[in-house]
Amino acid sequence: MVHSKGKKLVVVAKSNKLSASLEDYLEAIFNLAGESNVARSKDIAKLLGVAKPSVTGALKNLAKKGLVNYRPYGYVTLTDSGVAEAARVAGKHSIIKSFFVNILGVDAEVAQEAACKAEHALGPAIVSRLLDFTDFITQTNGSGSDLADKFKRFRKRRRQGSRKQISKQPRK
Amino acid sequence: MVHSKGKKLVVVAKSNKLSASLEDYLEAIFNLAGESNVARSKDIAKLLGVAKPSVTGALKNLAKKGLVNYRPYGYVTLTDSGVAEAARVAGKHSIIKSFFVNILGVDAEVAQEAACKAEHALGPAIVSRLLDFTDFITQTNGSGSDLADKFKRFRKRRRQGSRKQISKQPRK
DNA sequence: CATTATAGTTAGTCTCGCCTAACTTTGTCA
DNA sequence: TGACAAAGTTAGGCGAGACTAACTATAATG
Incomplete structure (x- = not known):
């Protein structure tokens, strides 16, 4: 902190x-x-x-x-400034959620909820990069197969490979 | 919400x-x-x-x-459970910060501060994927040039291309 | 148009997390 | 060992943000 x-x-x-x-x-x-x-x-x-x-x-x-x-x-x-401010917040929300869903492959419901909280935590420097990154990844699937898909398979492999050690998450 | x-x-x-x-x-x-x-x-x-x-x-x-x-x-x-809980939180922090720094290319200071806030907002489903994704990206630089680097160049191009429209971020 | 349901407000309370001021305990050093 | 500094605690208070209960204004309906 x-x-x-x-x-x-x-x-x-x-x-x-x-x-x-x-x-x-x-x-x-x-x-x-x-x-x-x-x-x-x-x-x-x-x-x-x-x-x-x-x-x-x-x-x-x-x-x-x-x-x-x-x-x-x-x-x-x-008001006008209210709209501006609200649009800023909503924009953040949308960018964050999109990253969660389209890149990380998170369930839409979970992503929605997490974005609600994260939008207050992340400043413009991070969110701006997040936006660029999401675009970068989704646009760069011209050079080879879809990267987000690749990641999904990578993750599946990894999670299967280490069943006992990680299983899920130390609950609670 | x-x-x-x-x-x-x-x-x-x-x-x-x-x-x-x-x-x-x-x-x-x-x-x-x-x-x-x-x-x-x-x-x-x-x-x-x-x-x-x-x-x-x-x-x-x-x-x-x-x-x-x-x-x-x-x-x-x-206590023992205190250590467990603290490790869980600290782990989140580290994963999030690492993503910000190593993937998004965010300044370490900024990433540190943002991670402090985000660690309370993101649940295990997201953080787990974030960890995997960061590993995925940093390990996948065998197939071609470093992806994080590629992103850096992508972003630079993009930010230069649209000077007037986006310039930085609507301040305040 | 009078009645009644619904929407919105007021008043009062609670919890959380922080603060300052003042006090107590502990540690240091001549 | 006794005085003083530093660390920690207690007491009291404040603001934000939520809640319930009770009231008022608006809308809908016969």
Whole structure:
């Protein structure tokens, strides 16, 4: 971990960086709005698996940051910067998930869930490379057989070869 | 995100799963103990960038879970299951970081920091594949030139090709 | 248009993880 | 060995983010 952190001059500026939680709300609104053009509190709650009052709180918070247009009992819409921010997060999500599924061959469900968490952990430097890498691998299957496929076979061989030692994963 | 979650029978069993924070403490102790065979509260605090009382709290917590041997004012050691758990976390960290550095070509500092966060987000299914994949790529450079190198050139070309559109990343 | 179901909000509480200030214990060294 | 520094702990507090219970506003329906 090794923090270090600014330490002294930190008091200022309530920080415009979003918490993982608020990023999740923003992304949820973005996705819901993308489908049906409206985002209802109810649906946000359902999508994120939280209770309704949690949504209200988050919306107020996002409104204070100028990312959503919030009016009590009204529909929720994203502001311009809200859209930008949400698109950024959703983009990360998509890149990460795509890597998991298309390169690593992870099950879509698992990849989806993992991407939800990882999108808050990985900065632009990594995600940008991940995108390039995924493209690189999927495009480079001109020179020979499909690399992702090769990997699948490699992995199968490896996992079969060492049954007893690794079996699966030291459970728990 | 899409939770769903057990929902009904969840009340029981205070959960033996560690929070991200506690995993960090455990990993820190593991690393410190590995180097000098003792883990002092002071060093844990420094390594994680937290205040001393936070360490005390975490240690009590870990002790309650049977992962560390904690005696007030004494040195901290890991129990057997503490070692197992810590090794698991540290293993994840190492696998993830290695992928970032050796495959994606990310700067070691950045990779270190990102791995710290990602290790809490990625489950065994993904990490196991990540390990295999990294090995696969680094071992498969027999058939032709080094793939990681190829990727580096691919990326350089790509980033140069699209200067204006992507330039870097929409800052903030 | 009145009733009722549904959506949303308010108020209050809880847990987690961190902090500072002040205290106690331990270790060091003259 | 006694004083002082360093390490560790206790007490108290704060913010984020979630929850439940109870209330209010909106929508739908006869």
